Amino acid sequence: LIASFGDRSLAGLKVVVSAGPTFEDIDPVRFIGNRSSGKMGFAVAAAAVQAGAEVTLVAGPVGLATPVGVARRIDVRSAAQMHAAVLQAAVQADIYIGAAAVGDYRPQEVSAQKLKKRDGGDLVLRLGENPDILASLSAQTTHPFLVGFAAETHDVAAYAQDKLQRKGLDMIAANQVGDGLGFEAADNALTLYWAGGAVELPRAAKSELARRLVAHVAERYRAMRG
Numbered sequence: 188l189i190a191s192f193g194d195r196s197l198a199g200l201k202v203v204v205s206a207g208p209t210f211e212d213i214d215p216v217r218f219i220g221n222r223s224s225g226k227m228g229f230a231v232a233a234a235a236v237q238a239g240a241e242v243t244l245v246a247g248p249v250g251l252a253t254p255v256g257v258a259r260r261i262d263v264r265s266a267a268q269m270h271a272a273v274l275q276a277a278v279q280a281d282i283y284i285g286a287a288a289v290g291d292y293r294p295q296e297v298s299a300q301k302l303k304k305r306d307g308g309d310l311v312l313r314l315g316e317n318p319d320i321l322a323s324l325s326a327q328t329t330h331p332f333l334v335g336f337a338a339e340t341h342d343v344a345a346y347a348q349d350k351l352q353r354k355g356l357d358m359i360a361a362n363q364v365g366d367g368l369g370f371e372a373a374d375n376a377l378t379l380y381w382a383g384g385a386v387e388l389p390r391a392a393k394s395e396l397a398r399r400l401v402a403h404v405a406e407r408y409r410a411m412r413g
């Protein structure tokens with residue numbers, strides 16, 4: 188009942204949220220992945236629905252149920268697939284929130300057959316760089332309001348502010364990972380940065396943190412784009 192009378196700050200807006208890790212296949216049975224659980228991104232999608240947005244959720248490989256009210260969910264596996272899905276969905280969108288932990292590199296060659304162990308030697312994988320989804324969007328002449336995430340183990344503020352500038356973002360949500368915080372945890376804590384401002388969102392359940400994040404995104408969106 189409370190939720191249905193809650194904040195409707197994103198009413199009438201189309202929001203695309205990416206969530207989860209990406210998996211980069213090495214061969215039919217192995218891949219390179221990361222520790223993202225998808226929980227924060229799914230919580231952001233749920234909070235955007237609650238705020239009245241029409242939400243498209245682009246999800247990496249996670250075992251999470253689609254939040255109630257999400258208009259469409261697009262499941263992807265690799266960073267290249269996520270890049271393509273987000274760019275297509277973003278054409279219609281007012282806001283893109285990139286909560287996914289996108290793999291930076293992928294094996295340059297994907298073996299069609301299972302790689303066999305050869306005793307007594309190292310295996311060398313050559314990795315090629317993946318395209319940056321946020322940077323691709325920000326390079327377009329018209330693009331949605333862009334929100335990034337920065338999960339860092341050290342120098343959180345400096346790296347986050349650098350990513351805000353370098354990727355041409357409207358806002359970035361930074362958090363410390365490691366030592367029981369971040370990826371697999373139920374709680375999180377974020378600091379939001381935008382050009383000329385910052386706010387700390389102290390440690391809370393990811394669902395609550397997502398609601399606060401969405402409220403700030405809505406406020407900055409309205410300030411910049413009406």
Ligand code: CTP
Binds near residue numbers: 266286287319337
């Ligand atoms: N991101 C993206 N496309 C990529 C890599 C990252 O859109 N290929 C987005 C993430 O979804 C996140 C933001 O960029 O919103 C920051 O991701 P992060 O991995 O912290 O930034 P990188 O630029 O990849 O820097 P690094 O991994 O070296 O810290």
Ligand code: CA
Binds near residue numbers: 289290291
């Ligand atoms: Ca990265």
